[in-house]
Amino acid sequence: MLDLHRLRLLREVHDRGTIHSAARALGYTPSAISQQLSVLEREAGTPLFERVGRNIRLTAAGEVLVRHASTLLAGVEAAEAELATVAAGRLAGVVRVAAFQSAFLSIVAPAIRALAATHPDIRVEAAEAEVEQAAPALRLQQLDVMVGDEYDGQPRAVHADLLREHLLREQIRVVLPLDHPEAGAERVQIARLGDVAWACCQPGTGHREMQVRVCRELGGFEPDLRYSSDDFLILFELVRRNGAAALLPDLVLAHGAPGVAVRLPAEGSVGRTVFMLTRRTRTPTVTAVADALRAAAATSL
Structure with missing residues (x-):
């Protein structure tokens, strides 16, 4: 045996x-x-x-x-999962979810709140994690659902054993201190930001790769990546207090951006797709959580 x-x-x-x-x-x-x-x-x-x-x-x-x-x-x-449901008389069990920071705030947290009212016997265990860590854990059944991101021009790996579902698409915007000369423009020319310090996420993340690519392709320069943090609140403060520049997506900006200028780039559109991954066979509890995440994403922007 x-x-x-x-x-x-x-x-x-x-x-x-x-x-x-x-x-x-x-x-x-x-x-x-x-x-x-x-x-x-x-x-x-x-x-x-x-x-x-x-x-x-x-x-x-x-x-x-x-x-x-x-x-x-x-x-x-x-x-x-089925035994837990039968024992409780309704959907019940543990569903483990992972998401990157801004999706956790705007999608996962509201979904958990909604599930507490509609399916009180589903216990959602949620953690912040980037796609690079969450996707392998999902395939190994250490997670049940993950919310990931994919920047334009930076496709994520496709796994035949996982089911991918589109949740939303957002724009990437330039974030500048209010006293920067480009802050008053309707659209910011990336090419004019070659002499500023940049704030971005840590090495190895999609956000950092996106920021380097945009500066090279749209601006024609190698960015001075002086500040690094995976906490977007820290990135905001580096822009507001230290004069840095950053490229940030709508989900981050949806929580407010006081004291900074937020503009679209003049040279072209840059976007990010937010998606959900599960294993191809979804239990009823995982399906209920996926439905809640989908509903939360629809009202997140």
């Missing part, structure tokens, strides 16, 4: 690439995972791995087992 916990470990190692990466994600030691996988090999009665340098690679049998593991684990998840 194959053990579901060991199958989950097998899938985690497969998706994360190494035993050490899986161990860090799960809070285990690498040796503990190796021991469990050795037991799984004995249960399977055939080699599941082969050594490649310091890493391991799944054999054909291991690939087959990973594919079936995903199906089995999804079935267990669906059964647990």
Whole structure:
């Protein structure tokens, strides 16, 4: 009999690439995972791995087992959700949601409030996370729903096992201090901002990549990325108090932008798409949460 916990470990190692990466994600030691996988090999009665340098690679049998593991684990998840619903007499259970900061404020928080009234037995556990962290967690069933973003010209990876749904589209606007010479213009020419300090999100984020790309393509210069924070309130303050410039989306600006000038770029339109990801098989509780997120997104701007 194959053990579901060991199958989950097998899938985690497969998706994360190494035993050490899986161990860090799960809070285990690498040796503990190796021991469990050795037991799984004995249960399977055939080699599941082969050594490649310091890493391991799944054999054909291991690939087959990973594919079936995903199906089995999804079935267990669906059964647990249905049992919770039957026991409560209405939709019940835990749904884990992740979203980037501005979507958390404008979409996830209102959706949780609405669900408390319509489905009080659904417990929503929500966390802030960027797509880079949330998408792998969703595929590994550590999350149930995620809200992500995709800037123009920076497509996200497409996963065949995940269902993507469009939520909204927003504009990216230039944010400047009120005393900047371009602050009074109806539209700001990015090309005239080459000598200012820029505030943006941390390295490795879509926002930072977007800001560099816009300055290069529309402005013709390499931006002076002097300030970095994933907290948009900090970015606002850097613009307002320190004379920085930033490119910020509508969801951020929807909460107000006192003391700064907000303008569209003159050289062209820059946008961002906000989307929702779930696994392709949605339980009734996940469907209810997805419906609430969709409704909240429709009124967020």
